[in-house]
Amino acid sequence: MSETPDSAVRTYIENHRAAFLDDLVEWLRIPSVSAQPEHATDVRRSADWLAAKLRETGFPVAEVWETPGAPAVFAEWPSEDPDAPTVLVYGHHDVQPAAREDGWHSEPFEPVIRGNRLHARGAADDKGQVFFHTLGVRAHLATTGRSTPAVHLKMIVEGEEESGSPHFRALVEEHAERLAADAVVVSDTGMWSEDTPTVCTGMRGLAECEIRLYGPDQDIHSGSFGGAVPNPAIEIARLVAALHDEHARVAIPGFYDGIVELTDRERELFAELPFDEERWLRTARSTAAHGEAGHTTLERVWARPTAEVNGIGGGYQGAGSKTIIPSLAMVKLSFRLVAGQDPDHIAKAVTAWAAERVPAGIRHEITFSGATRPCLTPLDHPALRSLVRAMGRAFQQPIRYTREGGSGPAADLQEVLDAPVLFLGISVPSDGWHAPDEKVELDLLLKGVETSAYLWSELAAGSHEAH
Amino acid sequence: MSETPDSAVRTYIENHRAAFLDDLVEWLRIPSVSAQPEHATDVRRSADWLAAKLRETGFPVAEVWETPGAPAVFAEWPSEDPDAPTVLVYGHHDVQPAAREDGWHSEPFEPVIRGNRLHARGAADDKGQVFFHTLGVRAHLATTGRSTPAVHLKMIVEGEEESGSPHFRALVEEHAERLAADAVVVSDTGMWSEDTPTVCTGMRGLAECEIRLYGPDQDIHSGSFGGAVPNPAIEIARLVAALHDEHARVAIPGFYDGIVELTDRERELFAELPFDEERWLRTARSTAAHGEAGHTTLERVWARPTAEVNGIGGGYQGAGSKTIIPSLAMVKLSFRLVAGQDPDHIAKAVTAWAAERVPAGIRHEITFSGATRPCLTPLDHPALRSLVRAMGRAFQQPIRYTREGGSGPAADLQEVLDAPVLFLGISVPSDGWHAPDEKVELDLLLKGVETSAYLWSELAAGSHEAH
CATH class of the missing domain: 3.40.630.10 (Zn peptidases)
Structure with a gap:
């Protein structure tokens, strides 16, 4: 040659x-x-x-x-x-x-x-x-x-x-x-x-969004009103908790549409690599692996799409306590995408999923940024x-x-x-x-x-x- | 007289x-x-x-x-x-x-x-x-x-x-x-x-706590590691989402132990008050009522215990995006208590509930403050x-x-x-x-x-x- x-x-x-x-x-x-x-x-x-x-x-x-x-x-x-x-x-x-x-x-x-x-x-x-x-x-x-x-x-x-x-x-x-x-x-x-x-x-590709939930139009007293109006900090948590099913698969309808699955040969090739999970966990600064059922760690990070929270916030986060129901809560989500997934399709799926889950009394905004194709x-x-x-x-x-x-x-x-x-x-x-x-x-x-x-x-x- | x-x-x-x-x-x-x-x-x-x-x-x-x-x-x-x-x-x-x-x-x-x-x-x-x-x-x-x-x-x-x-x-x-x-x-x-x-x-009485979840020991890249290690911002959301059942009742085992229920007479007396829910919602700066099934708004705020999020936070909350899995997430919870509930018992129940739900790879701390009896x-x-x-x-x-x-x-x-x-x-x-x-x-x-x-x-x- x-x-x-x-x-x-x-x-x-x-x-x-x-x-x-x-x-x-x-x-x-x-x-x-x-x-x-x-x-x-x-x-x-x-x-x-x-x-x-x-x-x-x-x-x-x-x-x-x-x-x-x-x-x-x-x-x-x-x-x-x-x-x-x-x-x-x-x-x-x-x-x-x-x-x-x-x-x-x-x-x-x-x-x-x-x-x-x-x-x-x-x-x-x-x-x-x-x-x-x-x-x-x-x-x-x-x-x-x-x-x-x-x-x-x-x-x-x-x-x-x-x-x-x-x-x-x-x-x-x-x-x-x-x-x-x-x-x-x-x-x-x-x-x-x-x-x-x-x-x-x-x-992997990437789709990023921020979801903001608006509840009371200002922080209100959690004693006077607690238990009787929707709390955006609770609702943002429910939204995040609904991102995955019990198998740690992303639960947003349509999320996996059209993805190119790993072939058996690719899974074999990954498995042949001298992967040491303990060592990998040290590079991840973590103490346990966790992810989609039925996949190895390498498959999860290289070849499976994800939904991750990069940031979440709402209400009082300082020292001590403040008995409020916050008026606003937000989450920054990023979705890693694999071949066959289209960031625009993912944005539509996430938008529809969020709209369906936000309850009465909560107004929501969703903004997408930075889309990269896999x-x-x-x-x-x-x-x-x-x-x-x-x-x-x-x-x-x-x-x-x-x-x-x-x-x-x-x-x-x-x-x-x-x-x-x-x-x-x-x-x-x-x-x-x-x-x-x-x-x-x-x-x-x-x-x-x-x-x-x-x-x-x-x-x-x-x-x-x-x- | x-x-x-x-x-x-x-x-x-x-x-x-x-x-x-x-x-x-x-x-x-x-x-x-x-x-x-x-x-x-x-x-x-x-x-x-x-x-x-x-x-x-x-x-x-x-x-x-x-x-x-x-x-x-x-x-x-x-x-x-x-x-x-x-x-x-x-x-x-x-x-x-x-x-x-x-x-x-x-x-x-x-x-x-x-x-x-x-x-x-x-x-x-x-x-x-x-x-x-x-x-x-x-x-x-x-x-x-x-x-x-x-x-x-x-x-x-x-x-x-x-x-x-x-x-x-x-x-x-x-x-x-x-x-x-x-x-x-x-x-x-x-x-x-x-x-x-x-x-x-x-x-109502009050029990307050802060729960902190520790994941990776520093923020890690969500591209390199996303989908394969636990994310404390997702886990804090899951914890919050598990606070209530589908009837908006607090789902922490033992939470309702010993509570003094409203009598029929008390419910009648509450119902006799000239309560205007639209007007009340304006004072709550909110657009919809939401709370425990089977109870009116007044019962919910006066005579039912609650679990509320006063603040939640973790990861990047600034402008734009940051593709990380955060190392830490926290939530400030407050529980309003009614007659028959004891803040110490509630603290034990919350502690046990949280410990059971935090997954491998996440370390948690829970700190109680300000307890007031009903x-x-x-x-x-x-x-x-x-x-x-x-x-x-x-x-x-x-x-x-x-x-x-x-x-x-x-x-x-x-x-x-x-x-x-x-x-x-x-x-x-x-x-x-x-x-x-x-x-x-x-x-x-x-x-x-x-x-x-x-x-x-x-x-x-x-x-x-x-x-």
Whole structure:
């Protein structure tokens, strides 16, 4: 399958690794924190730096794209083969806030290498994982003797992911033609562990709403009126209690309509992973697992839809007591969605369900925000097979399968561009995303480079296979 | 029954009304706001003023009693008849906070008379209703020709009622011997309306608790972990939803143990009151009644126990959304209790109920505060009959029966002194307790004076009747 012995790729990477790391360190020094207005110029500097570096890498097109918020970077490197498939790489150049006093052992924006680890904010999330593609494509060209990639290669690296990607969907819609691709490679996730390289095949979607219940038009005395008028704090609790049935399944009529159930093969593959529930519970900061009957913990977080309360409030929450029936109570709900579920359909189902349950004397308002579609690439999709082959060559191990329980802007790319999403991430759970001492494992980072070096040929080959 | 024609009492009151009102206005000018530390000296001045006024009225004993908070006033006027029953009058001399800018049409501590109404903070709650006893006992003596009251008369007027009477129970226990009485007359409630004079026969008790549920030991990501660990905000809602059954009865095992049910006669008496549910709903600032099946609204608020949520909270309650499973959720519950219910028993029942319902993976804490016993004086109690006769003579109308849904320090007097509580109040719902433009209706205030003038003879006579 490969046009050149993989050892040539490894040698190329080894020879260029020092310069690659120097460049990455330079980028990591830019505190591109999108959430903090005082870093707005740093976010812009980060975009400019990346665009220049991509041009230097060889991309004939590398542009900074403006948004109403932070800028994104777009780059394009057409293949000389006109029949080559088009592949769009997604990542982000902004980072989470970080300060030494949060518990870092070194300055978060002064990268340091300790042993096999490069510590810096953004080392894994997501600059390191965006950047491995630069050396990856150079290795691809050098070892295949090509002057252009085996695919029409595009990159979109946004600047607001850590702030919830508020303008990304609009950006993708605006530039849909230039971003058009046959497959999207998202390099912003991770693997199971250092020992167990995996490819993620999907992310859950998300629908969020806030429900507000209005009772008395001001707080009233619970002695004078208690027991004789509806209490919105009780009614909000009843609504929440009715979210699930006794099997911990979501009890909203229509919620499961059309969902793509896990296949037996997928359940087997999940079950093959070296999952340690005690260890998982520690990462969940919890002491017991709980969820939908008939499913394992991994199935619950990766492949089953949920209804969760993110916040609930009403009445007096301070010290001591206040004998009132509150006038208002609210709940913030989020629903994680899996393939086959549509956020708009879920919003309609939740709206109808709530309207039916709110009793006389209580007025309700329901407001939906942030809808993200689920994405899932079937195990037998040719592009996914290509990614698994590329990773297998880099890791020289069987590649297993995971999914992500969270939700991300990948779904917008999938939907607007109508392209399958491949998740290529080499980060591991110990990398400390959003936490102090964030790091990336250098050997895994270089496996990312190597995977990227193989991926374009594999995708081109897989594409021909599929035709 | 009466030793003198009632017209003599009315004439006496008419002749002394101007001086009586001048004195009350003087007292109302003292801003004895117990909740505001800057008014601590005013609360003390109010106590000193009242003690002096009670001595001037003729009480041979009138003392200011210290507490760790605001002072109370105790006064005593023994009867020359050694067999006379002992009656203790309860009231309070502190008032709610008030400021012109809250919506008052005049300064809250500059009393003004407009037509039949005396407006000032404390006019009805409670200075006016404490003070009518001063002219009442003078009228009693003047028109019966007695030099001492027909009962051993005591008064206890506390200074922290508007702050929840934090030291009252201890004060009563400390002075139980001096406060000992055969009956307690509480002058801190109201009547049905100006047209429908009533006597209140009981107040509900109160047990309060806060339940805290602890889930993950910090907020965790609802994408990564949602659907697979218990969510304390969902569990707190389930607990609340389990408080009531489908008939809106409290579903905590043992909750109704031993309660004194309404008699058919009491239900008839409640039903005879000119109750307008639409109007009541307006006072409840609500649009629909809701409560225990098989009971009217008045039965629900006066004579049925309740479980209410005064506050609920957990997770993110700000603008927008935050995709977390919160680490903590809490609820503040209050239970109104009726005769036969014991707050300690309720606390045990709630504790056992909660412990049984909290699932694995959730740690819970339950903390009880503020327990007040219910109080109820049977319709056929001789002291209550005496009060009804006294009110009937003053109002020259049939006296009907109410109860109070709230809870008060009367219960402490009932319990510590082991004496029945009589509620003598002439305030009406429009008096605006705790609200701007608080007022008392002058003709009702003088009916209070008149009732007080008859009451001591009626109680002495009733006491002999009962013996």
